[in-house]
Amino acid sequence: MKAWKTLMLALAAAAVMTAAPVPAQAPGTQFIGILGYRVGPYGPNGAAFFTGFIDYLNLVNERDGGINGVKLSWEECETEYNNTKGLECYERVKTRVASGPTAIHPMSTGITYSLLDKAPADRIPLITLGYGRTDAVDGRVFPWVFPLLSNYWSCATGIVKFIAEKEGGESALKGKKIVLLYHDSPYGKEPQPILEAEAKKHGFELKLVPVPHPGNEQQSQWLQIRQYRPDWVILWGWGVMNATALKTAQKVGFPREKMVGNWWSGSEIDTEAAGSDASRGYYAASLNLAGKDFPVVKDIEKLVYGKGKGGDRKLIGTVLWNRGVAAAMITVEAVRTAQGKYGKKPLTGEQVRWGIENLDIDQRQLDKLGFGAMIPTLKVSCTDHEGSGLVRFQQWDGKQWVPASDWMSGDRSLVRKMVEESAAQYAKEKGIKPACMKG
């Protein structure tokens, strides 16, 4: 027994010491490192997003034989939505192939912040589709970070605009009371400066109510909200916090028709976990439409799931799964764009960065790719790493998400002004000289 103990200790020690990542990726492919999460409080959200992401990569390999003949390969590393694990995963996937991991989607504002300094040093672009540091829209200060499609400030001003429309015009906002119920993390704090600016501009009262991570207990917050009697509640949550908010709102009798979520608070996972009825009438902003009525989804069902290469069939067509598909498509198109300049071979992160910065996906291209109206058009430039800024509202009808508005943009000029101010302050702190990168 004693000898066995010693042996086990020695084995454990040896095991730890030999733990080294083995570069196992096929050469000649375009490698994509994926920092995913399917475990932990945000696991269900991550599972939907990353299943969609990988399904699309599979589709490109199956249907088109890769990007212009360059096959895709990838590896997913589990971060559990945890910053330190995310960093470990980043370091792990970055060395897998000589050309680097194409582009990283951190899928977490916290991990994005941890990578902000590392990505430029490693020359790996970060695509933070609808999250992350908002002022990274200014590509002159953040050449390696791409908050594509739309950012939190665009979303927040979009929500204000949406509320104004429901109330009957921007002048009707005066004197209204709006609560921001937010996840108490960098993610939840991101919209606050712009909402405060909006409150000042339109004359509504803003109350900030934080919910600690992960957010499965909100009694006191909703008690506060009930006492305050707001006209609208903006929900800025993620994972279990959203369902809890909807359930608790039902319990305290706050009308769900007066609640608007941001795009991380508006998926089937949230509404169904709260109980479909509890969520009926709830609005949420979205970067992409839900549903299966898109040719690309049909292709994935036929060519990926039909060949047994897909993930969980139940996820197809959900908000987050579609978002994963769109995120993968944008990555693939960025590589395709970069191939136009650097040749049809596996590209480095630096070359892909150029591809993202020169990305131009118009409606014709979207139709050709089978996305139709799923996402807005996208045109990226050095000064505008957002590329769209559009957002669309959906409403939960008790069974599914239905569009409740057209693509609309928030207060573009206010967002731009604050982005430039914030980016300039960052540049000053860090000693960065704002400039466009030469491709």
Added chain:
Amino acid sequence: MFYREAGQFKASYAEDQALFPIRQDRIGFIALLVIAFAVVPGIASDYWLTAILIPFLIISLAALGLNILTGYAGQLSLGSAAFMAVGAFAAYNIELRLPWMPALASFALGGLAAALIGIAFGLPSLRIKGFYLAVATLAAQFFIPWLLTKVGWFSNYSPSGVITTQPVQIMGFVFDSPARKYLLVLAIAVVLALAAKNLVRSGIGRAWMAVRDMDVAAEVIGIPIVRTKLLAFAVSSFYCGVAGALYAFAYLGSVDPDGFNLDLSFRILFMIIIGGMGSILGSFLGAAFITLLPIFLDILLTEGALAFNLNLEAGVTSMAQLVVFGALIIFFLIVEPHGLARLWQIAKEKLRLWPFPY
């Protein structure tokens, strides 16, 4: 064979009280240092340095801090991560407000700030002990991150509450590459670990142990309880504070107060339980077990699934990893409740009589 001490006679008090009285230990330790300082930076990849060795050393320092408090002085605490946060934010603010401050000094001042806060939160230990004290130190764990979030000054009014650390520069030498950061962290960890080793052998350490074993008896023999307990809190928090500063400056580069959550405190507590309470080596072994084993299991399971052509979802391997990790914790605690350090001690005793131990 390896640990036979025949012929090693101690002829003076100095030799008897040496840090490593056995020659093999001395040689082993020096060899380890040489490898860590000279060989590792040359051969280890960036992944090893930034994702494994640096966090391991930093978290070992935090575990060492808690071990001083809990293992040696017997005061149970759940506030280690909060003290790390104090260290990180204090060092950041010192660098921000006093740009001329050398990096090492700001780390030390970050540790001192944590020590002061540690004394404040150690005050309840004068009245309560054991689990009750652990719950009282939870207050630090809730209060400090809340305060750092609430008061914008601490994060220089960053809208998201995240701080981005300044480059680490010592006498004009910038620690920017993984190997340099590793060497910096290693040097600090070695110095502080040796200091801790000496501290626990000194009168102060003996007073701590007396208080741990029975505080009434300690008081009777003339040990000042108040000073001893508060000193334990101060020293422990200092170590945690330095670890926190390094965590921010040499590892993550940007931290938010929520990164130093209760979860991290628990992990540090588990490290010293598994590594060995009241043991310097145990802090390092426990940190290795808790931080490195999951990474290793993850890689092993992922590669294993690839090798056997199992099409597992990434989520499944992560779940399996948690199961195996949990099982290993139970296994180790059943086999050796006194921790990995005790296992090493037993192994050493056996090697003394090798090949016929009893």
